[in-house]
Amino acid sequence: MTLGLFAAGDPLYASGLNWITLLIVIIKIIFSFAVCMGAVTLMIWFERKVISDMQSRIGPNRAGPFGLLQTLADGIKLFFKEDLIPVQSDRFVFKLAPYLSVVPALVIFAVVPFGGVVTIAGRTIDLQVADPPIGILLVLAMSAIGVYGIMLAGWASGSKYPLLSGVRASAQMISYEAALGMTVVTVVMMTGSLSTRSIVNSQAGAIWHWNLIRLGFVPAIIFIIAVIAETNRPPFDVVEAESELVGGFNTEYSSIRFALFYLAEFMNTITMSAVIVTLFFGGPDGYNPFGHYGSIVMPIAWFLIKVIAFCYFFVWLRGALPRMRYDKLMDLGWKRLIPASLGWLLIVAGFMINGWWGVGLALAVIAAGLGLARAFSIGGELESRDQAILPPVGRRPISPRLLRRLTDGDPEGGGQ
Amino acid sequence: MITSLLATTAAIPDILVFAAGATMILVGALGVISSRNPVHAALSLVLTLFGIAVLFIEQQADFLAAVQVIVYAGAIVVLFLFVIMFLGVNRNEDIDQEPLAGQRSMGTVIVLFAIGAIIALGVEAHWVVGPHSVSGAPGGPYQNIGNLGRSVFTTYLFAFEATAALLVIAVVGAVVLARRSGAANAEQLEPDPDHKEVAP
Numbered sequence: 001m002t003l004g005l006f007a008a009g010d011p012l013y014a015s016g017l018n019w020i021t022l023l024i025v026i027i028k029i030i031f032s033f034a035v036c037m038g039a040v041t042l043m044i045w046f047e048r049k050v051i052s053d054m055q056s057r058i059g060p061n062r063a064g065p066f067g068l069l070q071t072l073a074d075g076i077k078l079f080f081k082e083d084l085i086p087v088q089s090d091r092f093v094f095k096l097a098p099y100l101s102v103v104p105a106l107v108i109f110a111v112v113p114f115g116g117v118v119t120i121a122g123r124t125i126d127l128q129v130a131d132p133p134i135g136i137l138l139v140l141a142m143s144a145i146g147v148y149g150i151m152l153a154g155w156a157s158g159s160k161y162p163l164l165s166g167v168r169a170s171a172q173m174i175s176y177e178a179a180l181g182m183t184v185v186t187v188v189m190m191t192g193s194l195s196t197r198s199i200v201n202s203q204a205g206a207i208w209h210w211n212l213i214r215l216g217f218v219p220a221i222i223f224i225i226a227v228i229a230e231t232n233r234p235p236f237d238v239v240e241a242e243s244e245l246v247g248g249f250n251t252e253y254s255s256i257r258f259a260l261f262y263l264a265e266f267m268n269t270i271t272m273s274a275v276i277v278t279l280f281f282g283g284p285d286g287y288n289p290f291g292h293y294g295s296i297v298m299p300i301a302w303f304l305i306k307v308i309a310f311c312y313f314f315v316w317l318r319g320a321l322p323r324m325r326y327d328k329l330m331d332l333g334w335k336r337l338i339p340a341s342l343g344w345l346l347i348v349a350g351f352m353i354n355g356w357w358g359v360g361l362a363l364a365v366i367a368a369g370l371g372l373a374r375a376f377s378i379g380g381e382l383e384s385r386d387q388a389i390l391p392p393v394g395r396r397p398i399s400p401r402l403l404r405r406l407t408d409g410d411p412e413g414g415g416q
Numbered sequence: 417m418i419t420s421l422l423a424t425t426a427a428i429p430d431i432l433v434f435a436a437g438a439t440m441i442l443v444g445a446l447g448v449i450s451s452r453n454p455v456h457a458a459l460s461l462v463l464t465l466f467g468i469a470v471l472f473i474e475q476q477a478d479f480l481a482a483v484q485v486i487v488y489a490g491a492i493v494v495l496f497l498f499v500i501m502f503l504g505v506n507r508n509e510d511i512d513q514e515p516l517a518g519q520r521s522m523g524t525v526i527v528l529f530a531i532g533a534i535i536a537l538g539v540e541a542h543w544v545v546g547p548h549s550v551s552g553a554p555g556g557p558y559q560n561i562g563n564l565g566r567s568v569f570t571t572y573l574f575a576f577e578a579t580a581a582l583l584v585i586a587v588v589g590a591v592v593l594a595r596r597s598g599a600a601n602a603e604q605l606e607p608d609p610d611h612k613e614v615a616p
Contacts (some may be wrong), residue, residue, distance in 0.1 A: 093455065133561075137482035144490025148462070151494065153500055155455060163501065170498050174491060193480075195559065287556075 040069040054319035083255040088158030101149025104142035105267035115300040135196035157252035165248035176229040182341035200283035204410035220280040231407040235321035273310035440467030
């Protein structure tokens, strides 16, 4: 039986497809799914506890030891709540949207290597659900599909604030996908393969093999910022900004459908942390003091430690940073991150040929960056001209000039 | 021919995958033209594009499948939906009236001609049922992307660069047009006569 190219990279299929390999694959899928679900409940508890510590509160402490069962209790409560569907909504799309949001978050985890390679009864098993040759592109594809859940939920609710949120979400996620993809290209160029297992293997051995250091920190930083925007987490959570849009796209949702959105958000946090670890932090690579006996457990332990560190980092950002204004968020994406990731891609490509090309391209990128900065400043001046400011509709308690100075720090109005 | 295909057990998974992909494509395509709601039509288009991605995988073109999902389902249809959301959905639009006279009969003729041409090509040349790849045999796991990259940047470099230039021109043109109409609107708008500046 021919398996096709899709499974060609996985050593599990070396002896062809039969019932035992099929059983192993099914066990891997069920195990990953169960671990993901358990991790999500823990992640919700973790976020609430850490945030409450940062805000000098106690946080959930009633259900179970340290409030560990709080998420379970919330889930049961949400499950038995009344399920409302607004009259103005588009019923089919309204029901479809939560699933479109959960499924991509789960599928991404399938290509993440969460451990080393195990040999059981003569079979080599990669500790990851699947290792397709297009591995990392699957992550990009699924994060692109993740947009649908939010934007359709916003539209199908038949309500104003969710619609605004849906429009914001689609614009924001598409914008940041460009920077996300560009940094992934840098990693793929260094590895020479799209498979996540190859990306992890090429970083194994020592900490200076990690892409974080090999690629010079910039792609990793851009990727992390883009991931925060892609998962709509604070400080980029303008999609569900409570102060502007009530609850954003999920305002009209209740009961189990709301729970699914909640689940998808935290699932995304975990899977994207795992993707960051895979691409830039060596995946399951790490120090193993136990020799042969630790060769199975230690990679998994290192992977978990790194992912939990990133989950903590995301929670920390939520506790520490105020929400960004929407236009500034889009400026950051289009005017800073995309040019920076493109420029760094060129520099890395140059250094992969030889040093002279690298230095030459670095100088060219710096020159282009200066030109771009000049263009942005000219464009900014054009935008803040008096003609560019639309006249206000109706009456305002303060003059538009003063309002602009208070909100934007108007350069001309400052000296009055 | 079909019975001989079915007789070989090796082909059964391929046939099942093809049937699933083809069903997705056809259901999606019918949904696109029969939905009265533009958003439903756009979602049906996503189903069609997914079906095409499945067929790409079945043809061992997995890179094209990923790009199909990322670019078409992930970006282009999202932009369609974006525009539909901004312009609003007019449910009462009369779709029985043709915007252009004779549009439907012309459409039928063109579709029949296109189907005839495809069948003729399939009979005459091996354009439809020919070899899987013209740039290299599907061998190792990463041959796919390597072959594609090599063809795009060597044999088909001119077409590739021309497409890139076309896209850049389109983007610049769109920005220029948007800027011009925006500036014209700003000049046309008069300040509100009732508005009074209030001293801070």
